[in-house]
Amino acid sequence: MAKKMTSRGFLLDGQEIFAGREMEIRSPWDQSVIGSVREAERSHAVEAVRLLDRAFATTRTLASYERKQILEKVAASIAAAKDELAQLIVAEAGKPLKAARVEVDRAVLTFTTAAEEAVREGGEVLPLDLLKGSEGRWGMVRRFPAGPIFAITPFNFPLNLVAHKLAPAIAAGCPILLKPAPQTPFCSLRLGDFILEAGWPSEALAVLPLTNEDAEFLLEHEDRLKILSFTGSAKVGWALKQKAARKRVLLELGGNAAMIVHGDWPDLAGAAKNIVVAGTSYAGQSCISVQRVYVERPIFDEFIQNAVRHAGTLVCGDPANEATDVGPVIRTAEAERIESWMDEARAAGATVLTGGSREGNMVEPTLLTGTRSPMKVLDEEAFAPILAIEPYDDFDAVLNEVNRSRYGLQAGLMTRDVGRIFQAYEKLDVGGLIVGDTPTWRLDPMPYGGVKDSGMGREGIRYATEEMTERKLLVMAL
Known part of the structure; x- marks a missing residue:
């Protein structure tokens, strides 16, 4: 018998909200009910995007050391809750316990690495005195956060693949809306708790179990979401890309290795x-x-x-x-x-x-x-x-x-x-x-991602953080 979990609401503006349809989550092992979550409605999703857009004014100005400290606190919270999180993974994903423990350790590494990357944001200086008349000119290139991110995650690594969306977003200074896999929402909600407790602005994170239809609505109608980061099947990923017309799209899809x-x-x-x-x-x-x-x-x-x-x-x-x-x-x-x-x-x-x-x-x-x-x-x-x-x-x-x-x-x-x-x-x-x-x-x-039907873009903390930023050029003529 799988361990019984308490019911959870979704996370919006720092609050756990018990609204919307209640969904039972069942154990893949014995089909017993391990708990329930609330499915957010479309109105909640639209409100989440509004809050993320407003929060971007704050997250984009957070100092590197502030983002580093938040990420370090999250890593420490995950490490302290290793047994609890491993049991969550076993219960909702059916992953063997010894593999679940490894996944928790990997999530600690993911957030620890992101904390290091948050203070490694560099840039480059470009010589621009390359033609006659361009004397005294030089350029500087820096990366700036791209804006609110919409992340969709799969069931198979319900903690660490969620961490691979949230940790780089925080390192980059981007607010994030997360749609966890419907089979495995508990790890995502618990990780959301840790992030808010660590001091990430409450408006800058939403963890919303959503219908696929409402997720597609956001992609088609919400220009305030600047990036879609999706991990899942090739069929679904490429279909979502078609709906995310003017967004940057990062796809980590399937394979047959x-x-x-x-x-x-x-x-x-x-x-x-x-x-x-x-x-x-x-x-x-x-x-x-x-x-x-x-x-x-x-x-x-x-x-x-x-x-x-x-x-x-x-x-x-x-x-x-x-x-x-x-x-x-x-x-x-x-x-x-x-x-x-x-x-x-x-x-x-x-x-x-x-x-x-x-x-x-x-x-x-x-x-x-x-x-x-x-x-x-x-x-x-x-x-x-x-x-x-x-x-x-x-x-x-x-x-x-x-x-x-x-x-x-x-x-x-x-x-x-x-x-x-x-x-x-x-x-x-x-x-x-x-x-x-x-x-x-x-x-x-390490940089992780594929070609052909296996996707586009790269995960791995530094590489995902770069994908979530925009290069901006400054030219000086002095």
Whole structure:
């Protein structure tokens, strides 16, 4: 039984407001009601934008040290509430407890890094005496906060991906309206509490569970919102971009991350273990979860044996259990979709090496081979504990196969050949290449984002803060 949460209102102008429709939040594990939140109405959203617009006059003038102090206090509050927040993540997201604790630690790092970036805002001086008649001229470029931000976050990292919106906004000096995922609002509301307690102006933050229709209304009708920062599915993200006509749009979208294991990799058993974990952790519900694995043919059979053996050691079940490695997927509808994709692959000739079944919201860790396009488990984002493992003979050909995907978020490569490393780095159409580890590896300060259907713009604290600012030029003719 999931832990029961108290009911929450939404956050507007520093107040918790119990208005609008009450929404029950259920545990992905056992479907029990863990609490309820209030869904804000369109009028509340419009009022939030008005308040954010007014608050911008204050946040844009906050000194660097003031923003730094606020962010440091938030980081300290998260660290002090580690157990509470981990339990929230387990209850509303179904994430295994040990992974939930890691997410809390990452959120502390996110806010700590943002505090450092808040005082690193630099600029540049430009020589402009480059033509006759321009003597005595020079320029200065500085970054200024862009204005109110509309952030939309997904369910799978209900604390840290929210932190990746709020922390850079505060570092940049931008007010922010957050629409949390409807499945996981509690972490967002709790984080909002910490931010207001830390001294961020009450008008400059709103945490509003909203309908998709009201979110689209804001994008189409509120010019006072200057930036949309969205993390979620490619289908939804690109549709929202079409509605955000004159706004800057930052999209961190999906993927079907590929992993290449070359024959010179010295620890094949360790590679197989890491890759299986990276493809099944949190039931594969990460946009950089390993989904496609390409193994050089001479080591393919040995890799398969190691991967199947390790998949059999994974502990599946109750996410509140300390030993659990793989918990439930977020909704029954998602479990049914995943099952249908596995059935489609089997019917088209794929072989199930291990797994392949589901019970309720639990999908068994599954390894497949013999997959080919247009199987959805290979071509689409599975968001499931499924890995398609295939052999390859030619390195250049396998790079082409990785690039065949319409996604391009991160890829992984295990080889000791420096030439092949740089060949892959130059050729692969991805936002990041992880060598010696899986594409699922991410450290929060690094630039993170993709190409093609995987999005546009970059997260990672410094890079997101820059995206939330405008360059302004000052020319001096003295």
